[in-house]
Amino acid sequence: MCELLGMSANVPTDICFSFTGLMQRGGNTGPHRDGWGITFYEGKGFRTFKDPNPSSQSRIAELVQEYPIKSRAVVSHIRQANRGGVSLENTHPFTRELWGQYWTFAHNGQLTGYESLETGRFKPVGDTDSELAFCWLLNQVEGRFPEPPEELDVVFDWVAKCCDTLRSLGVYNMLLSNGEYVLTYCTNNLHWITRRAPFGKASLIDEDVTIDFQQETTPNDVVTVVATQPLTNDECWHKMLPGEFSVFHLGELAYSRKG
Amino acid sequence: MCELLGMSANVPTDICFSFTGLMQRGGNTGPHRDGWGITFYEGKGFRTFKDPNPSSQSRIAELVQEYPIKSRAVVSHIRQANRGGVSLENTHPFTRELWGQYWTFAHNGQLTGYESLETGRFKPVGDTDSELAFCWLLNQVEGRFPEPPEELDVVFDWVAKCCDTLRSLGVYNMLLSNGEYVLTYCTNNLHWITRRAPFGKASLIDEDVTIDFQQETTPNDVVTVVATQPLTNDECWHKMLPGEFSVFHLGELAYSRKG
Numbered sequence A, B: 001m002c003e004l005l006g007m008s009a010n011v012p013t014d015i016c017f018s019f020t021g022l023m024q025r026g027g028n029t030g031p032h033r034d035g036w037g038i039t040f041y042e043g044k045g046f047r048t049f050k051d052p053n054p055s056s057q058s059r060i061a062e063l064v065q066e067y068p069i070k071s072r073a074v075v076s077h078i079r080q081a082n083r084g085g086v087s088l089e090n091t092h093p094f095t096r097e098l099w100g101q102y103w104t105f106a107h108n109g110q111l112t113g114y115e116s117l118e119t120g121r122f123k124p125v126g127d128t129d130s131e132l133a134f135c136w137l138l139n140q141v142e143g144r145f146p147e148p149p150e151e152l153d154v155v156f157d158w159v160a161k162c163c164d165t166l167r168s169l170g171v172y173n174m175l176l177s178n179g180e181y182v183l184t185y186c187t188n189n190l191h192w193i194t195r196r197a198p199f200g201k202a203s204l205i206d207e208d209v210t211i212d213f214q215q216e217t218t219p220n221d222v223v224t225v226v227a228t229q230p231l232t233n234d235e236c237w238h239k240m241l242p243g244e245f246s247v248f249h250l251g252e253l254a255y256s257r258k259g
Helices: A016-024 A059-066 A129-144 A153-167 B016-024 B059-066 B129-144 B153-167
Strands: A003-013 A036-042 A045-051 A071-078 A094-098 A101-111 A170-177 A181-185 A191-195 A201-203 A210-212 A223-227 A245-249 A252-257 B003-013 B036-042 B045-051 B071-078 B094-098 B101-111 B170-177 B181-185 B191-195 B201-203 B210-212 B223-227 B245-249 B252-257
Touching: A003 A016, A003 A101, A003 A170, A003 A181, A003 A245, A016 A036, A016 A059, A016 A071, A016 A223, A036 A101, A045 A059, A045 A101, A045 B045, A059 B059, A071 A101, A071 A170, A071 A181, A094 A129, A101 A129, A129 A153, A129 A170, A153 A170, A153 A181, A153 A245, A153 A252, A181 A223, A191 A252, B003 B016, B003 B101, B003 B170, B003 B181, B003 B245, B016 B059, B016 B071, B016 B223, B036 B101, B045 B059, B045 B101, B071 B101, B071 B170, B071 B181, B094 B129, B101 B129, B129 B153, B129 B170, B153 B170, B153 B181, B153 B245, B153 B252, B181 B223, B191 B252
Parallel strands: none
Antiparallel strands: A003 A071, A003 A223, A036 A045, A036 A071, A094 A101, A101 A170, A170 A181, A181 A245, A191 A223, A201 A210, A245 A252, B003 B071, B003 B223, B036 B045, B036 B071, B094 B101, B101 B170, B170 B181, B181 B245, B191 B223, B201 B210, B245 B252
């Protein structure tokens, strides 16, 4: 299994604190030794840092932890390989362009019988079930919506249905973003929290670090963090239900469909 | 104008030395203050580091300079914006998937009358002439070769012809790679050098750094570096001619078409 970490915020926000917790699980407090990656959106562009090496020993992960890249949408993943070898092309997140937007995807879980999914023009480069599922999902979305509709709600509905199909093939926890929206799907393990004023303090589970969000934020900031397991032990995280699909926008839960 | 840097090698090789020279041109010895990026291929996967800030002041550029990522194919770019604002989505290199391969592109120059080029399913995300030219080029290649032919020579011929078309729209110096091949096209400024045994010493033009390649290599290493302007002042760089198109493979010049 792997661990997912996502963020949606109404102002560019750094994710150093949460990432510090996550990266400890990459070979230190957790068994996820098979690479990690993180994608930051800035405007319509994005930056991805990734490494097939364990995050707890990665120079690049160190930089990401120390260097506050501010973003409104983040997708991150640390990997414990099941399908597909340990290599850069199999390291999440994966990004592809659709409708002139970059879409970024990370998956936790394992699928069976996925090999026959039709990916159309979105051809996997590596050999993970995850990248193939992503390519299939984009192909499904493009097949139904060759151009983006004005209201994306119908797209979200369709993505949710496609995720149901993927869940029928195994464990499918997902983060997906186009830089504006962060979409999540839960099979078994996905938690979320929205932080807003009045901000308090929080302590990481995986490392002895406490943050006072009040020092780091303005009163109007709204920031949601989504993670496989709660990252802090003194805040109240919501556990998502099997089949739950959610859309976060500018830090707020914008849409939710229970499974 | 911008500066390009590319590498092709027969063994995974780091590009720290050349990158050190290039990054000085990003706001220090050169005027290219509007972002930089570098893509390293490792197997079929790739990593891109990019920053819309000047490379000479970038924390991330510092990391890339110090951290020897070993690769057989590299595409790098520092930018002085002409078409398109300074933003992450306008920062080269650009990467898209075609045939289940990641293709990475960087451009130096400026085009006019490019807006009507048909990009098909490859939709630009930013608003540079460069990304649009890249999308058009991939669309041309996919239109002619929906599947990759067994011998890529015919693809290279076609890419060269497409580059001629782009050159007719202005200044078009290009680096393009799928991780195995590094393709170059010259309108006015592009230089290359192949280093092989017996290796000697070389000194950067842009910073007081000398390297003894013999200490860094084995006798079988073959490494080609392509750059807008020579990066060293004590080696003999080849200047490419207007319209010259070349393909480098495993460090060697594999194909060349004079303009």
